[in-house]
Amino acid sequence: MQRRHFLAGGLALLSAYLAPGGAWANSPASRNSNAFNARSPASVYAALGLKPPRDSDAIRIVAPDVAENGANIPVEIQTDLPQVERILLIGERNLFPLLADASFNPRLQPWFEARIKLAETSKLHVLVQANGQLYSNSRTVRVILGGCLPG
């Protein structure tokens, strides 16, 4: 046990040395691995302790209607909801549905862009937590060639 602690401490020192002043010199904020390992949207909600969201047209999702390659799908999210605190992307039929969990604050415009993988044709759910409330919208993306198994 002590030896293990000693080794872990040594590794932490080593990585701090390799990345002087790097953002990860200190351990990152706690990650909810259960949510990222969850295999259904319902389990993602449960792992993150999310209440059922309210549907909202104030969340706009820009994504292709048809994606030839599910391995690289551009997505843009924009919302008029005030005080956006968090934006989550969930691919409904992916083996691991939780794609990203982005924190937001008043210094950022309520806009986010990412490129995602979708295993097959499915809904992309976007959850926005704003002023303590959870909202969602979704958009169906038709996928010609699935994007998860090759990568």
Added chain:
Amino acid sequence: MNKFPIRMRASLQNDPDHTALIKVLLNHPMLTGLSKDEQGRPRPAHFITEIELSLNGQPVARVQTGSGIAADPLFGWRLKGVKAGDKVGIAWLDNQGQQQSFETTAQ
């Protein structure tokens, strides 16, 4: 360590909020752990788990990611209150403990 540099731009939008459009292109395989190599052996999961955006050294945004983000990930934010010459930084960490960071100047 990743030998490919991060590519990042922070373009001032000349709006009342002093917004900078930030686009970041990272170099990473983003492997889910479900794929196999040429010999049919499973390729272990290898994906970015954390990304942090900073302005003049202060963290301003954080994203936790899973393996469902595309390989060589692109991310975009619109950050307010940015002046020409401000330093915009990005850093990522992956599930194997690798990390990389980069800084650019807003213009």
